[in-house]
Amino acid sequence: MVKDNGGTPLFVFIPLIVCIISIIFLLDIRRRRNLPIQFNTIHDEPDLVDDELIPDEEEEDLEEDDAGEGSSTAVRVRRVGTKRGEKLRRKEQMRQYREYMEQQRQIRKAQEEIYEEEFRRRKLEESIKRTDEMDKRKREKEKKAKADEKEGLKKQKNEEKDAKKRQARFDKYKEKVKKLVKETKLCQLNDLAKLLGLSKEEVVDILQQLCAQDMEFELCLWSGTDTFLFITRDDYNDFSQSLKGKGKISVEDGYI
Missing domain, CATH: 1.10.10 (Arc Repressor Mutant, subunit A)
Known part of the structure; x- marks a missing residue:
């Protein structure tokens, strides 16, 4: 069995050496994969605006075509994902807009109900006021009619009283007046x-x-x-x- 100068067997270091070599190999692979992605990402970013013009029904075809293009698949998937995000954003905006319009409609409806209720309330108050005024005029008219009737009866009684008084005076003085007038x-x-x-x-x-x-x-x-x-x-x-x-x-x- 091989040992180092300290007496530790060399096979103990074999797994550690394998791990270090694997890490270096993986880092190299990752570096090689990241370089094209960064390059394509930098040059493909301006195309994101143009990609918005791609119809929705073509997204599945793009995804299928990009599936076999190696490292460019990640870029195309990202571009399609950006368009999908924009679509979702517009969809969310439309949803918010519809919610806003629905809120405005509900507000207008509530305002109209308030206006209608206020209109009915004013009409009811005006109707009650007109009824009260009519009742008041009716009571005043009845009161005046009673006062006129009372005044008429009083006047009639006074006239009857005056007539009786005149007749009594006439009966008392007519002979004296006739005598004096005939003589004079x-x-x-x-x-x-x-x-x-x-x-x-x-x-x-x-x-x-x-x-x-x-x-x-x-x-x-x-x-x-x-x-x-x-x-x-x-x-x-x-x-x-x-x-x-x-x-x-x-x-x-x-x-x-």
Whole structure:
């Protein structure tokens, strides 16, 4: 058995030597494989933009063609993967865009529902307001009608009361008025009112009733509301005969 100077057998170092040689061999193989990939990657990067123009249906053909091209397979797979990534990116953008549009549609729908609800609320408030105003006007109209009716009844009662009072005064003073008027003929109503202890308006009212009800007063004359002339049909006949006989009449003769 071979031993070194220290007494350790040489076969113990054989596995270590084999491992070192294998590592060196693998590193060399890796170096040789990496050089073409780096070279092709550097020169093929600008083609990634053009590769986007390749239709989607050609991707499988490209992958099959690249499978037998040795070291260029890695580059082609990377280029197809980049296009696939771009496609996925666009797909994700479209998905986000659709989600955004759906969100906007939902927002518009919610806003429209809010506007419609607000519109219905305003219409309801306006309807309630109109109903309240109509009820208010109706109540005011009914209240006014009741007040007018009450006022009319009050006025009617006052008129009836005044009529009774006038009739009672007429019944009380008509004979006195008739006597004084017949005696005086031409009466100043203020003087007549003082004699009777009445107002001028009350005397006028009594004389008006006499002219309307008593045939003896049907030909009497008024001078406004200040002077009253009592004249009968006999007085007219005497005046007419005197005028025919004399042909004229003086002021003194004309005074009855």
